[in-house]
Amino acid sequence: MNSTTTATRRTNRTHINASKPTNLAPTPMLISNRDLPGPLSMNRLDTFGTVHQLDDANAYLAQYSDTLFGRGTIMTKAVPHSCIACGRSALWVWMGGAFPNVIDTISSSHYRSLVYGRPIKTFDRRISPGQISTIAALKITSPARTVCDIMLLDKHAMSDKQRNESAYAMLQKYRINPADCLDILDKNRFWPNIAQARQFFTVIDRCC
Secondary structure: OOOOOOOEEEEOOEEEEOOOOOOOOOOOOEEEHHHOOOOOHHHHHHHHOOEEEOOOOEEEEHHHHHOHHHHHHHHHOOOOOOOEEOHHHHHHHHHOOOOOOOEEEEOOOOOOOOEOOEOEEEEOOOOOHHHEEEEOOEEEEOHHHHHHHHHOOOOOOOOHHHHHHHHHHHHHHOOOOHHHHHHHHHOOOOOOOHHHHHHHHHHHHHHO
C-alpha cells in the first residue's frame, strides 16, 4: 500500500483512517499570490472562507483542512523534511482548527529561517518508532505522544486552559488511555514540565 495515498494504522488501540479523500478535485492544496489574477484576490478568498491565509502571499484551500489526510499534506509543506511534526503542529493535524503560529518539530537541528512567517521550534527529545505515525508524506507523533508533548508545553507556548482542553479533546477523540501517556512520561523522567503533565494524566486516569 502506498503510504502517500493511504496512512491507515492502529495507534494506541485507536483505528486511524487517514485515507486520501476521493471526492476532492486534483487541485493544489496551497496557492500563492502568483496563482491569482490580482493582489487583492487572496484577501477576498480568505474573507469568503475559500482559503485560509498562512501569510500575505500564501494560503491553503479550506476544503483540504477538513480531512486528516489534507491537514497532513498541508503540514508537510511547513515541516522540514528530516523532522517529525509534534506539539502544536501535530495537534493541528490530528484535530484541525486554526493553523499554529509556531511549527513544533522533533529534531536535533536548529532552524533560524521562518516558514510562512512562522518560527520552527525544535525539541531534541527521544521518541520510539511506536510513537511515530505517517500521514501522507508527513512523519508525525502518534496521538498519545502528541498529547504528552502538548501537556509539556509551558504557559508561554499555550495557556493552561487551552492546553488542558486540547489534550482532553484528543484523549476523547482518539480514545487514548491516560495510562499509556503516563507510561511514556515514566520512561522520560527528565523532560521539562513533566510534573504538570503527570498530574493531568493522573487525574484523568482516576476519573476514567
